[in-house]
Amino acid sequence: MKDFIIPFDERDMGTPSRTGAPVSLTIDGISVSVPEGSSVMRAAAEAGIKVPKLCATDSVEAFGSCRLCVVEIEGRRGTPASCTTPVAPGMVVRTQNDRLRKLRRGVMELYISDHPLDCLTCAANGDCELQDMAGAVGLRDVRYEAPQSGGLASHFTARDNSGQANPQWIPKDESNPYFTYDPSKCIVCSRCVRACEEVQGTFALTIEGRGFDSRVSFGAKSDNALASDCVSCGACVQVCPTATLQEKSMIELGTPTRSVVTTCAYCGVGCSFKAELNGDQLVRMVPWKHGKANRGHSCVKGRFAYGYAHHPERILKPMIRERITDPWREVEWDEAIGFAATRLRALQEKHGRKSVGVITSSRCTNEETYLVQKLARAVFGNNNTDTCARVCHSPTGYGLGQTFGTSAGTQDFDSVEHTDVAIIIGANPTDGHPVFASRLKKRLRTGARLIVIDPRRIDLVRSAHVEAAHHLPLRPGTNVAVLSALAHVIVTEGLVDEAFIRERCDYDEYLAYAEFISDPRHSPEATEALTGVKAADLRAAARLFASGGNGAIYYGLGVTEHSQGSTTVMAIANLAMLTGNIGRPGVGVNPLRGQNNVQGACDMGSFPHELPGYRHVKNSEVREIYERLWGVSIDPEPGLRIPNMLDAAVDGSFKGLYCQGEDILQSDPDTKHVAAGLAAMECVIVHDLFLNETANYAHVFLPGSTFLEKDGTFTNAERRINRVRRVMAPLNGFGDWEITQMLANAMGARWHYTHPAQIMEEIAATTPSFAGVDYALLEEKGSVQWPCNDSAPEGTPLMHVDGFMRGKGRLMITEYVPTDERTGPRFPLLLTTGRILSQYNVGAQTRRTANVVWHQEDVLEIHPHDAETRGINEGDWVKIASRSGETALRAHLTDRVSPGVVYTTFHHPDTQANVVTTDFSDWATNCPEYKVTAVQVSLSNGPSDWQEEYADLAARARRIMPAAE
Amino acid sequence: MSPEKMVHMANQIATFFRSQRGDDQAERVAAHLRDYWEPRMREQLKEYVAKGGEQLDALVIEASRQL
């Protein structure tokens, strides 16, 4: 395997970049020109001169505490620190002479005198800036020594020379599962504190004490890192110049020797990482500073939670069984593929071409997803292909398609740096999209304002140095009413951007819309009783959004997963158009995608009605493109969506399913219905890393590969196509694209892809918005945002700049329709669901990492009033019941949820939160209504009968018979 | 699919298009059903209408004639 040669400048430039008019100066006789506001240190780095430094690094603002970076500037007295001195025109700087060398040695001598000299056995050996600087300044001896009698203190010995305990010594903190804090090695440069503030925005670290007593602290209220506010993003570890904050994996495995740039496989932010390795042993994942989505930052999942790749429960051998009540039998690949192919073909012969289908994964690469839908369309001969995006963002596709003409976020993540007012609706970025949240918080701290529309008081409403201007705590299910009320205020108070509407939108549609929305029934006063949002707050929020400058809307599954999900997306698009917030940096409509490749899975034609690039199968010109290439005829009728497949299975007309990388039993609503559908099928093929819940109903298990083991691309929430690169050989033997190809060929196809790059070539050749994409371009640019074609050869960071994809933007009438899921005497509370930072989706991966220390089980958040009337105390087992089913979990009392609303996550299969969710769904797309379920909560003794029965069934279904010798 | 579920889904679609402008709502419901409902589902709907279409929104019944 060839390493990816990084064509990007990886040097630490010392201080952050600036944008400003160029300023010219001379450093050590070299002239250089840099943007105004840059530091002398950065200018020197630009000129290729490394000024020694300890406390400065280019991801945080300079602090000027170590004084190692001193320089001389002609005409100025003294020796200023180059990291805190801005450049000036005509400046003449010297970075090296005897005086500076002497000063620097003195500084280093002081640092080293209070530092243990155990470099040879230190985990940072070879990766320590203190070592490097000692070398760079030519430090040759240290003259300070502790007297035999004791007395002179250091920070690094447990006892002083007289044998007395050293009060300055603090033992190593190993409480965080992924990194250690060893105070004896700390040089108090404060880089970590600044990173936690500026980059992550958590403010978990402080410097306590002064002078010799000053120490880094995880906050007064906790005595260790794990108990503190720390969210384990790793930013502090990244900047620490010494071994003080150090990855445990480095301590265990040694310094890495090579690196490969790749993309995180968790959430839709799509952070770029350098996978650092020794041979094929992954030592650590380090966020890549040239990653355009994350700009060098990361969260706990991508940075640390990759251990599942080697988890003992991972299945590496294919398995089959006649019946789902049999134990699994390990077989060779040939046999498993042959078994699957024969069964599927037999089912098609007996029950018709349309009796089988596929589910593609938004966790797999674009290339893999493309092949799976191709399997359905070209080999099965039907359009029965769907993706788990059905259950999260399908309304985004419909809603934005109707209003703007294409299904995609309009901006890149950098855009948030230009936002003045952000609306966050139905999303919880600090947990779901942490790196985006950090970037948003950074902008909020410099003055942007925030409107949160969410039933729950999410962290962004109030956290360290960030406070929302307005929190509109609506009742679950009333999104459309709230958004319409916002639009009502904007239209009736004359806050509409008329010029934008006239130029960019269909004016007749606008007039009709304006008439509709001006009706008093949409006013905040009229809807207050329904939505629970105070009219005055809502009016103030509307005024702020319409007149506060660049307005951007970010939304998540709290918008889409409703009966009116598609209508809500249209209402969001309306709001952006009314206020002219489309087509420039800082504005736009931004769906925050759940899984890493939701955008890609949708782009690649996973939906049963659309070929790649969002083109309906009814269009014969589009079908012809593929028919010619694939040599088959394509069904012009839409296929079954996931819920329809399950219904058809129960009805007996759908018999076989190939399910790649999805756990529909755990993630889809109304678990009992899903289970009944799966149980009615005669061939269920699960292609995954682990025996997931769906596999309990499977006849064939094909072991999958992790993102570390294959090549491909992911497309993140900003339409950015990022490369995934093979870091190590697949433990299961094959990349997932190869496995799909084997199955296709066993069913008579003649595919012969030898590398995913060839699949991308086929995608580019058939899909106009991808026409310009190829691996060579991605190698050169790092990433591109589609559309990428002749008119945008380097991709498209901002969409709809001069006109909408569909021509004129279309304002849609968005009448509020209450969901039929209503509370009543039997089910008086509304359940809504979400996720938390350390776990991801159904948790299959994160539950198999040390991330479980932060979240061992799902809990039910309930308001103290609702708890009190039910006699529920903190930590009690409670039963939660809906008309679909019941489950039990522990209660957590909190006023983050309003009275009448309860909340839980769905990361653990034992909880089975989806036993309770119902089969109601979005009117246009069948996206399930996860976010609103009427429930009752009562005390219980422990797990429900269903949970116990299911646990029993799951244990039986997971039995594996070892292969015969 | 259970008839109740089908009726619920079809009525939801009708509710949306009824709120839209114009006098082609039934056509738009029919177009939506053609674009997104698999033929088996449309068949089930037509059969259900033929048997009386109980509980179905009038718009759905009108639309089903155009399928």
Ligand code: SF4
């Ligand atoms: S922990 Fe590391 S980054 Fe933080 S002050 Fe100490 S040496 Fe500097």
Ligand code: SF4
């Ligand atoms: S890991 Fe992140 S949150 Fe925790 S202290 Fe370091 S920078 Fe702060």
Ligand code: SF4
């Ligand atoms: S989970 Fe999301 S935010 Fe975290 S590292 Fe991965 S892509 Fe970035």
Ligand code: FES
């Ligand atoms: S690097 Fe400039 S003072 Fe530390």
